[in-house]
Amino acid sequence: MAYRETEKMRQRKAMARQKIVDCTYACVSDGGFRSARITRIAALADVATGTIYRHFESREDLFAEVFRLATQREVDKVAEALATEGDVTARLEHALRQFAERAIRGPVMAWSLIAEPVDPKVEEERLKYRRAYAALFEGAIREGIQNQCIPDQDASQSSTCLVGAIAESLVGPLSPAQADGNVSIAAEDKDRLVNSIIRFCMQGLTGARN
Amino acid sequence: MAYRETEKMRQRKAMARQKIVDCTYACVSDGGFRSARITRIAALADVATGTIYRHFESREDLFAEVFRLATQREVDKVAEALATEGDVTARLEHALRQFAERAIRGPVMAWSLIAEPVDPKVEEERLKYRRAYAALFEGAIREGIQNQCIPDQDASQSSTCLVGAIAESLVGPLSPAQADGNVSIAAEDKDRLVNSIIRFCMQGLTGARN
Structure with a gap:
């Protein structure tokens, strides 16, 4: 009789797999991918390290899954912000602002998603996302452009300029949080930072002083 | 008598070390870091693979050195373009244009420097550069800002927006060259691409329609 996996x-x-993913997620939020050692994840998930490799071919595959999970949440937030009613430039500004503010609120995870040197599998995911x-x-x-509230331009090129500008400009401000644990950015610095990024991005798009 | 290394x-x-670096550089220019296998480098440099590891602790260290060498050239070009005489916005525009045009002329190497998923050591170098x-x-x-030809702004933040916008907006256009060998970008597409990046960047900086 062939072996059959029961529903249970x-x-x-x-x-068990979900618990490993959740524990890895918690480690990364707390100290980046570099702190997510397999022994630590195993201890948190209360399993043997070998069990992790029954669920994931490698540490890199586990990291890639956690990366996708965490990044998809951010992509969904941007999609939500863009899907609201009203003026499209206001929605774009709102989406960019939300992205930056969420990153600043969770600076360790944000730094890990945007910039932490990890391994080629995570880098591949970064390019996709x-x-x-x-x-x-x-x-x-x-x-x-269609509604004539944004000047005619190569929308595809401009969209990548936005992604690059917002991601790169957060790398520096998020770095100390990564280096020193959860150092938070002061509220007034946060506002100044977010406003300056948004201004650059919206000016880049519209060519109008923001 | 202690062993002494003679000058010769x-x-x-x-x-020998330089030759290994040069051959790796040639491999990366030709097919990215992924094509720079140690056996291939050794064959090109006409040395045994073991010899490579006498000069470099690991493949990652060799890659990091080639990355630094290639990226420093680009940084120097940007520095030169910014150090010329004349209006600072014109110099900034010239530096950005030159960066993009050089990338398009050497798309495989440019993609490898900007975006190829390699390993954490190269990623560390990317952050530094x-x-x-x-x-x-x-x-x-x-x-x-001092000369009042650029509006007052957080120069540090805006500089990272520029770096992010120009790098990210080149990733897509450079990718086919990486995937299919040295596919070149048509001259008119090249101009359109470069102009659209420059426009976004200069508008982002100045808030004036470009």
């Missing part, structure tokens, strides 16, 4: 076994396996962000911005820019 | 031995060692570019732009932006 499948559920238990899925739950940058395209996902750009695709969202591109749609909004096209809409703005 | 030192020179031969330095030359992005700061080097930003520092150059920041100096020019400060000068422009």
